[in-house]
Amino acid sequence: MTERQLVDWIRRRGKGIGDDCAVASLAGARDELLITTDMFIEGVHFLREHPAAQCGHRVLARGLSDLAAMGATPKWFLLSLALPPWAGAGWVKRFCGGMLKLASRHRITLIGGDLSHSDRLTADIVAIGSCPHGTAIRRDGARPGDGIYVSGALGGRPALPEPRIALGRHLRGRATACMDLSDGLSADLPRLCRESGVAAAIDRPLPAAPGATLDDVLHAGEDYELLFTARNAPRCHRGVPLTRIGTILRGRPGKVTCFGRPLAPLGYDHFRNRS
Amino acid sequence: MTERQLVDWIRRRGKGIGDDCAVASLAGARDELLITTDMFIEGVHFLREHPAAQCGHRVLARGLSDLAAMGATPKWFLLSLALPPWAGAGWVKRFCGGMLKLASRHRITLIGGDLSHSDRLTADIVAIGSCPHGTAIRRDGARPGDGIYVSGALGGRPALPEPRIALGRHLRGRATACMDLSDGLSADLPRLCRESGVAAAIDRPLPAAPGATLDDVLHAGEDYELLFTARNAPRCHRGVPLTRIGTILRGRPGKVTCFGRPLAPLGYDHFRNRS
Numbered sequence: 001m002t003e004r005q006l007v008d009w010i011r012r013r014g015k016g017i018g019d020d021c022a023v024a025s026l027a028g029a030r031d032e033l034l035i036t037t038d039m040f041i042e043g044v045h046f047l048r049e050h051p052a053a054q055c056g057h058r059v060l061a062r063g064l065s066d067l068a069a070m071g072a073t074p075k076w077f078l079l080s081l082a083l084p085p086w087a088g089a090g091w092v093k094r095f096c097g098g099m100l101k102l103a104s105r106h107r108i109t110l111i112g113g114d115l116s117h118s119d120r121l122t123a124d125i126v127a128i129g130s131c132p133h134g135t136a137i138r139r140d141g142a143r144p145g146d147g148i149y150v151s152g153a154l155g156g157r158p159a160l161p162e163p164r165i166a167l168g169r170h171l172r173g174r175a176t177a178c179m180d181l182s183d184g185l186s187a188d189l190p191r192l193c194r195e196s197g198v199a200a201a202i203d204r205p206l207p208a209a210p211g212a213t214l215d216d217v218l219h220a221g222e223d224y225e226l227l228f229t230a231r232n233a234p235r236c237h238r239g240v241p242l243t244r245i246g247t248i249l250r251g252r253p254g255k256v257t258c259f260g261r262p263l264a265p266l267g268y269d270h271f272r273n274r275s
Numbered sequence: 276m277t278e279r280q281l282v283d284w285i286r287r288r289g290k291g292i293g294d295d296c297a298v299a300s301l302a303g304a305r306d307e308l309l310i311t312t313d314m315f316i317e318g319v320h321f322l323r324e325h326p327a328a329q330c331g332h333r334v335l336a337r338g339l340s341d342l343a344a345m346g347a348t349p350k351w352f353l354l355s356l357a358l359p360p361w362a363g364a365g366w367v368k369r370f371c372g373g374m375l376k377l378a379s380r381h382r383i384t385l386i387g388g389d390l391s392h393s394d395r396l397t398a399d400i401v402a403i404g405s406c407p408h409g410t411a412i413r414r415d416g417a418r419p420g421d422g423i424y425v426s427g428a429l430g431g432r433p434a435l436p437e438p439r440i441a442l443g444r445h446l447r448g449r450a451t452a453c454m455d456l457s458d459g460l461s462a463d464l465p466r467l468c469r470e471s472g473v474a475a476a477i478d479r480p481l482p483a484a485p486g487a488t489l490d491d492v493l494h495a496g497e498d499y500e501l502l503f504t505a506r507n508a509p510r511c512h513r514g515v516p517l518t519r520i521g522t523i524l525r526g527r528p529g530k531v532t533c534f535g536r537p538l539a540p541l542g543y544d545h546f547r548n549r550s
Binding site: 001003005006007009010013014015016017019021022023024026027028029030031033035036037038039041043044075076078080082089092093096100109110111112113114115116117118119120122124126128130 | 298311
């Protein structure tokens with residue numbers, strides 16, 4: 001069983017799973033809720049040598065980026081922290097400081113959380129946003145003929161990624177599908193195509209961050225740029241470049257070519273890469 | 276710095292933190308949202324030898340118990356799982372099976388989540404419920420003269436705790452304060468008293484689970500019974516015994532006596548118990 005098959009097994013037991021955020025509605029409310037949760041584990045997503053403030057920024061940025069990908073306005077977040085012996089009060093204050101600085105810039109309010117213990121630092125963030133009913137941008141709306149676009153530059157592995165909240169809101173009603181690039185273009189574009197039941201061809205130059213190799217541009221995670229499809233898009237939104245990189249095609253859902261060759265993700269599959 | 280001081284430092288930077296759930300409102304909605312998040316870590320909250328279905332049950336039960344403590348009706352949940360090499364697809368299916376069985380009993384729907392990797396199994400649950408505006412039961416409403424009550428029996432460390440959802444909803448408008456017993460009576464009753472700015476005396480027999488010692492009854496965590504204060508309460512709600520164990524008093528906030536002697540929690544303080 002591959003990881004994707006297991007995720008599909010879980011999805012069939014839930015409701016509406018498959019986008020960057022879960023969508024939920026309360027009776028009478030004008031807006032619907034977008035909810036996302038992300039774990040951040042020492043040794044997997046960061047090392048203890050990383051500056052604490054930067055870690056705090058990145059944990060919240062992951063959640064905000066999921067909200068951006070669906071066009072949501074950020075509202076509230078919760079933080080769970082499991083602390084190992086090496087993480088003292090000073091570390092936690094710097095970590096929270098980095099997180100709260102980003103929170104205040106995007107007007108998202110800390111409303112709860114949980115503190116416990118572990119031998120590896122583990123943080124989990126719940127980020128909640130809202131958008132008017134039926135306007136959230138999903139992954140399943142890409143249609144043959146749509147252009148494929150990315151924001152910013154890829155492969156830069158920025159220490160302090162800036163979630164594309166303003167761009168995401170701008171794309172409501174304009175993009176046919178959207179997601180954030182958290183696992184790299186080669187893993188994320190096939191996902192968007194599978195959800196939409198379409199294929200894709202990358203056939204234009206990719207915007208690369210300074211110093212990034214082609215492997216970085218195609219496979220590096222944690223760019224937190226937006227990947228979206230649309231009939232057309234401007235070259236730039238509020239100073240953020242938007243680059244058309246290819247076209248959505250009819251074909252086997254999830255099939256992606258890059259300059260005529262099949263594009264395969266370099267990611268790790270928990271359930272396939274073991275005996 | 277103690278853990279409580281650090282939690283206070285974080286609380287001052289957030290909004291409305293201090294109850295079992297965070298409370299949030301959407302414009303126009305009749306109900307408000309109750310949101311809780313809990314981490315469950317291998318070696319801290321469970322061992323890999325534990326049956327997977329039981330682990331799944333307990334992860335969701337923790338979230339549901341937080342909703343019960345505030346009188347919420349369960350609505351949606353999200354699950355994040357970080358898997359170590361030993362946890363294969365079979366384990367994950369049994370884990371999800373135990374969780375979804377409890378979910379269907381309490382009509383809470385899985386709407387999203389996240390799958391990643393770690394060397395220790397880590398699960399994080401986000402549980403979301405609702406209740407009419409202003410009816411959520413908080414920890415800060417206990418007043419001198421109120422009776423102190425617990426549901427069920429304490430110290431039993433049940434393998435499959437049953438969250439007290441129906442009782443929590445019944446207590447809306449009846450209890451002055453409520454929380455769930457996740458860390459044991461000796462840790463949780465002082466918390467409720469601190470939030471309410473009152474003291475408390477335990478002066479009546481405590482309801483003990485079969486085989487539980489007095490230490491178990493006072494200090495064992497994960498009972499997931501409700502601790503609440505009220506002017507009065509029946510002896511039983513839908514077959515669940517309710518036992519008066521003491522009285523709320525004027526006095527130093529958080530001071531609790533048990534048959535005339537100070538009651539101290541046996542818990543571990545991350546920031547005090549280290550050099």
